Amino acid sequence: MKITVVGSGYVGMSLSVLLAQQNEVTVLDIDPDKVDSINSNKSTVVDFDISSFLAEKNLKLRATLNKKEAYKEPDFIIVATPTNFNPENNSFDTSSVDSVVKDALEQNKNALIIIKSTIPIGHTKSLQEKYQTKSIIFSPEFLREGKALFDNLYPSRIILGSKSKLSRDFANILSNAANKENIDILFMESCDAEAIKLFANSYLAMRVSFFNELDSFALSNKLDAKDIIEGICLDERIGLGYNNPSFGYGGYCLPKDTKQLLSNFNEIPQNLIEAIVTSNKTRKFFLASEILKSNPKVIGFYRLTMKEGSDNFRSSAIQGIIEIIKQTDTKILIYEPFINDDQFLGIQLSKDLEEFKRSSNIIVANRLSEEICDISDKVFSRDIFGDN
Numbered sequence: 001m002k003i004t005v006v007g008s009g010y011v012g013m014s015l016s017v018l019l020a021q022q023n024e025v026t027v028l029d030i031d032p033d034k035v036d037s038i039n040s041n042k043s044t045v046v047d048f049d050i051s052s053f054l055a056e057k058n059l060k061l062r063a064t065l066n067k068k069e070a071y072k073e074p075d076f077i078i079v080a081t082p083t084n085f086n087p088e089n090n091s092f093d094t095s096s097v098d099s100v101v102k103d104a105l106e107q108n109k110n111a112l113i114i115i116k117s118t119i120p121i122g123h124t125k126s127l128q129e130k131y132q133t134k135s136i137i138f139s140p141e142f143l144r145e146g147k148a149l150f151d152n153l154y155p156s157r158i159i160l161g162s163k164s165k166l167s168r169d170f171a172n173i174l175s176n177a178a179n180k181e182n183i184d185i186l187f188m189e190s191c192d193a194e195a196i197k198l199f200a201n202s203y204l205a206m207r208v209s210f211f212n213e214l215d216s217f218a219l220s221n222k223l224d225a226k227d228i229i230e231g232i233c234l235d236e237r238i239g240l241g242y243n244n245p246s247f248g249y250g251g252y253c254l255p256k257d258t259k260q261l262l263s264n265f266n267e268i269p270q271n272l273i274e275a276i277v278t279s280n281k282t283r284k285f286f287l288a289s290e291i292l293k294s295n296p297k298v299i300g301f302y303r304l305t306m307k308e309g310s311d312n313f314r315s316s317a318i319q320g321i322i323e324i325i326k327q328t329d330t331k332i333l334i335y336e337p338f339i340n341d342d343q344f345l346g347i348q349l350s351k352d353l354e355e356f357k358r359s360s361n362i363i364v365a366n367r368l369s370e371e372i373c374d375i376s377d378k379v380f381s382r383d384i385f386g387d388n
Helices: 010-019 032-039 048-056 067-071 095-107 123-131 148-153 165-177 190-220 225-233 254-265 272-292 317-325 353-359 370-378
Strands: 002-006 024-028 061-064 076-079 112-115 136-138 158-160 185-187 298-302 331-335 362-364
Touching: 002 010, 002 067, 010 024, 010 048, 010 148, 010 165, 024 067, 032 061, 048 148, 067 095, 076 095, 095 112, 095 123, 112 165, 123 136, 123 190, 136 190, 148 165, 158 165, 158 190, 165 185, 190 225, 190 254, 190 272, 254 272, 272 317, 298 317, 298 353, 317 331, 331 353, 353 370, 362 370
Parallel strands: 002 024, 002 076, 024 061, 076 112, 112 136, 158 185, 298 331, 298 362
Antiparallel strands: none
């Protein structure tokens, strides 16, 4: 099959590499540097498996800046462009998705357009009605940063917001490209598929928030959070996943998806969804006050990324704590090797890790690392289990 993937972030890049094993895949992007990287067999994101596939496998993959070239011949067009949450209208900014759908339909009336970008519940249906076509469908992705290709090779499930023959064909393409056998594949209406994405991520955010609030309680009462969490999670109904305390949930998806779900509720009565959104802010204020208790002269923030194995620090939880502490007179340093500039958020970036360690009275780290294990007495972290 001929497939075009629009966007080369974690979703687009991992899908492109996955599908290029057996199909002719063209990646369309607006960034010339990303196009050059892909055409040089280099990943646009930090993901070990993606980089390995590009280096070692004979993939039918190329990238282009040319929309007409990308849309002209494919059987399937996958939309994987960003949809950031816009607080002004209390909803996702779907302009990039809408633009791709419009351009794709103008160039190709026969392709099935599969939206992988996260969108409000009901948005696919509105596009179908606007263009009077059923060839626009939604298919949620469930990928982790730094593990995106792995999660496509071993998917928990494949969901298509359509019951058409073309959507079944696409599900088979995804399934055939994966390494996992006997994958659960579900076909449903687009609105239901959109709801699955938002509710699934909101549940994960709720779980993160629950264990963070447990940790806040333990910290306040000088209890052992690790012992408590282990005792709770050995109950099979609760389980061991997503239980490592952090500075809050963050990254590409959870902050914006929880806000979008809350917006979708509109006038529907709810308490829990709003609590998931507000609990994240509460956690950051609590931890900021804990950090400031010792009156440090210099607070060093070690890494802005959300987790190990990722280069993403968009909406990372640690930034919320930085913003709170910025309101005080305390000097702040940041160590983040992924940033080439001298400053971030108006704060000095330290380029030398050893100097950063020496200059900081306390070092704040969302996730622990061997790089700072030698100064553990200085480190403030709620990373209990040493995983993401």
